[in-house]
Amino acid sequence: MSELKNDRFLKALLREPVDVTPVWMMRQAGRYLPEYRATRARAGDFMALCRDADLACEVTLQPLERFDLDAAILFSDILTIPDAMGLGLYFETGEGPKFRKPVRTARDVDTLPIPDAASDLDYVMKAVSTIRSALGGRVPLIGFAGSPWTLATYMVEGGSSKDFRAIKRMLYAEPEVLHELLDKLADSVIDYLNRQIEAGAQAVQIFDTWGGVLSTHHYKKFSLHYMEKIIKGLITEHEGRTVPSILFTKNGDQWLELIADTGCYAAGLDWTAEIGEARSRVGYKIALQGNLDPSALYGSPETIRKEVSRILKSFGYGSGHVFNLGHGIALDTDPEHAKVFVDAVHELSEAYHNC
Amino acid sequence: MSELKNDRFLKALLREPVDVTPVWMMRQAGRYLPEYRATRARAGDFMALCRDADLACEVTLQPLERFDLDAAILFSDILTIPDAMGLGLYFETGEGPKFRKPVRTARDVDTLPIPDAASDLDYVMKAVSTIRSALGGRVPLIGFAGSPWTLATYMVEGGSSKDFRAIKRMLYAEPEVLHELLDKLADSVIDYLNRQIEAGAQAVQIFDTWGGVLSTHHYKKFSLHYMEKIIKGLITEHEGRTVPSILFTKNGDQWLELIADTGCYAAGLDWTAEIGEARSRVGYKIALQGNLDPSALYGSPETIRKEVSRILKSFGYGSGHVFNLGHGIALDTDPEHAKVFVDAVHELSEAYHNC
Numbered sequence: 001m002s003e004l005k006n007d008r009f010l011k012a013l014l015r016e017p018v019d020v021t022p023v024w025m026m027r028q029a030g031r032y033l034p035e036y037r038a039t040r041a042r043a044g045d046f047m048a049l050c051r052d053a054d055l056a057c058e059v060t061l062q063p064l065e066r067f068d069l070d071a072a073i074l075f076s077d078i079l080t081i082p083d084a085m086g087l088g089l090y091f092e093t094g095e096g097p098k099f100r101k102p103v104r105t106a107r108d109v110d111t112l113p114i115p116d117a118a119s120d121l122d123y124v125m126k127a128v129s130t131i132r133s134a135l136g137g138r139v140p141l142i143g144f145a146g147s148p149w150t151l152a153t154y155m156v157e158g159g160s161s162k163d164f165r166a167i168k169r170m171l172y173a174e175p176e177v178l179h180e181l182l183d184k185l186a187d188s189v190i191d192y193l194n195r196q197i198e199a200g201a202q203a204v205q206i207f208d209t210w211g212g213v214l215s216t217h218h219y220k221k222f223s224l225h226y227m228e229k230i231i232k233g234l235i236t237e238h239e240g241r242t243v244p245s246i247l248f249t250k251n252g253d254q255w256l257e258l259i260a261d262t263g264c265y266a267a268g269l270d271w272t273a274e275i276g277e278a279r280s281r282v283g284y285k286i287a288l289q290g291n292l293d294p295s296a297l298y299g300s301p302e303t304i305r306k307e308v309s310r311i312l313k314s315f316g317y318g319s320g321h322v323f324n325l326g327h328g329i330a331l332d333t334d335p336e337h338a339k340v341f342v343d344a345v346h347e348l349s350e351a352y353h354n355c
Numbered sequence: 356m357s358e359l360k361n362d363r364f365l366k367a368l369l370r371e372p373v374d375v376t377p378v379w380m381m382r383q384a385g386r387y388l389p390e391y392r393a394t395r396a397r398a399g400d401f402m403a404l405c406r407d408a409d410l411a412c413e414v415t416l417q418p419l420e421r422f423d424l425d426a427a428i429l430f431s432d433i434l435t436i437p438d439a440m441g442l443g444l445y446f447e448t449g450e451g452p453k454f455r456k457p458v459r460t461a462r463d464v465d466t467l468p469i470p471d472a473a474s475d476l477d478y479v480m481k482a483v484s485t486i487r488s489a490l491g492g493r494v495p496l497i498g499f500a501g502s503p504w505t506l507a508t509y510m511v512e513g514g515s516s517k518d519f520r521a522i523k524r525m526l527y528a529e530p531e532v533l534h535e536l537l538d539k540l541a542d543s544v545i546d547y548l549n550r551q552i553e554a555g556a557q558a559v560q561i562f563d564t565w566g567g568v569l570s571t572h573h574y575k576k577f578s579l580h581y582m583e584k585i586i587k588g589l590i591t592e593h594e595g596r597t598v599p600s601i602l603f604t605k606n607g608d609q610w611l612e613l614i615a616d617t618g619c620y621a622a623g624l625d626w627t628a629e630i631g632e633a634r635s636r637v638g639y640k641i642a643l644q645g646n647l648d649p650s651a652l653y654g655s656p657e658t659i660r661k662e663v664s665r666i667l668k669s670f671g672y673g674s675g676h677v678f679n680l681g682h683g684i685a686l687d688t689d690p691e692h693a694k695v696f697v698d699a700v701h702e703l704s705e706a707y708h709n710c
């Protein structure tokens with residue numbers, strides 16, 4: 001493997017000194033870029049793009065051509081695991097993901113197989129190794145997976161949901177069935193992320209997009225517990241380097257102390273959190289990633305720089321911060337504004353390092 | 356007016372001693388009740404039901420016939436104000452509310468009238484006085500309105516939204532236009548709630564359903580500021596009694612101290628908050644209302660009682676707690692389970708009072 005030329009992102013996750021604050025954007029390879037839309041049109045549909053290692057590599061690298069990003073992230077979807085379990089993932093135009101065979105009963109859960117990531121999800125591993133090789137050490141590559149709770153919401157609801165009625169019903173009426181499902185998912189995610197690491201992922205992020213719809217005692221039992229199991233099952237050293245893990249529970253600000261205790265290297269923050277307060281609560285234990293409101297990119301370049309400056313000031317001096325959006329970049333974002341954002345992070349953060 | 360026979364709810368909001376913890380349910384008059392569905396079918400559509408004082412009164416009282424509730428809440432909708440501003444509210448089957456004329460430009464905001472609640476919204480005031488009279492002092496009647504920020508999201512998006520792109524764009528690109536809109540809405544809500552109080556509402560709740568999608572500094576400027584303006588403009592004494600105000604920002608747990616400083620009498624908590632922690636933060640200043648996960652009603656009677664018991668224990672001894680769900684009751688809730696919930700609150704809370 002080529003030597004890593006820009007390791008700011010990995011260093012910041014380990015809270016080691018950096019020259020400027022590293023930055024990447026959730027969903028940085030995506031629909032707001034015309035070149036992405038062109039590649040996707042060539043691929044056919046979204047899953048075809050995920051399954052083709054060369055095309056997945058192409059879109060992963062597109063934002064790096066435009067912006068001075070400090071990390072690349074595998075182009076894929078969190079629902080590859082339920083798809084490999086045989087649930088029949090499909091996407092309808094204008095709607096979210098759906099499953100032909102949702103998980104509803106104890107029997108559905110009992111008969112659910114744990115995929116063998118190396119064979120059942122070999123297309124993902126091929127994408128990882130293809131991207132890693134194409135990066136040539138330019139920036140590190142992030143692998144990822146959904147949290148067991150988040151994957152379970154899609155599997156039980158049969159797709160996206162507004163109120164999570166089906167899975168909440170399962171949680172309150174048949175908690176043991178849900179636990180069995182979550183445990184299978186945790187085992188699947190461990191294998192999936194470890195194979196990504198072996199294929200070339202240099203850090204991993206767990207997306208717990210829907211942990212925030214739980215009450216605290218249920219968050220601990222039904223989401224955090226299984227993420228902790230994953231963290232403890234992950235390869236932590238590869239190619240002579242630490243492989244840091246980032247845990248991102250959207251709307252999970254109030255549980256930062258609990259998240260910091262899982263053994264992860266960093267917590268993702270959405271834009272509703274105050275990063276300075278978050279740092280004072282857990283910054284002595286873990287790094288923080290975030291947390292610009294993606295909608296701030298609708299503002300003028302001056303507004304964007306002001307918001308970046310506010311967050312940098314709130315975090316304060318020293319390492320331990322990976323700048324990011326608090327959620328995926330919106331599809332109607334002007335790419336020029338994304339550039340203003342990325343450049344502002346590097347330019348305005350210099351004063352907070354090497355002092 | 357008849358003498359108030361059950362004033363537990365009002366006393367708890369003032370943190371005065373009560374025999375048991377009072378309880379009501381957000382959306383307690385609603386689709387989960389077959390008798391509601393029958394009345395609504397007779398009315399035609401949802402807004403026709405809101406506009407007919409006798410039918411609105413009928414559905415308001417329905418849950419009180421079934422459950423031992425400590426308060427009634429006006430049957431209406433938060434979008435009556437934008438409707439009275441001429442935006443053309445309508446409901447499509449299976450979808451949320453929509454506006455024929457969304458607010459998009461500075462000109463749209465400039466030309467927006469502030470409704471005269473007494474005349475433009477007289478059907479609401481008629482519903483309030485009809486319900487108050489029909490209650491005959493059985494329990495107090497709650498009036499309500501949406502927060503300016505929450506109303507503005509519907510007005511600018513043209514209906515419900517998942518990602519609030521249009522209003523966030525306005526917030527970041529034309530903040531002064533949004534401020535003008537919010538200020539008009541605050542003035543409208545003050546007039547609207549004061550007329551409800553004069554018509555018979557004995558407490559008022561402000562629903563800030565979407566304040567939680569803002570970052571802290573924007574929550575202060577674009578949501579809380581205008582709710583504070585409303586609180587300061589409200590009638591605080593009527594018929595010789597204090598008229599307490601409840602401010603409910605969903606997903607606003609982190610801002611409780613700020614909410615407590617507005618001058619409101621109570622804060623609503625969704626189910627993600629720990630009520631014991633909330634009490635230790637602001638319980639010396641305001642009362643708290645909440646916070647059972649509405650989905651807990653999907654569980655068995657034993658599960659429901661366990662959850663009620665957990666919340667009562669978390670809040671602890673003494674007054675200052677109005678039990679409620681953390682969000683509106685779900686339409687597929689078994690009414691028998693709602694009864695288990697209400698009875699459990701009264702039965703299990705006795706031990707926390709008079710000691």
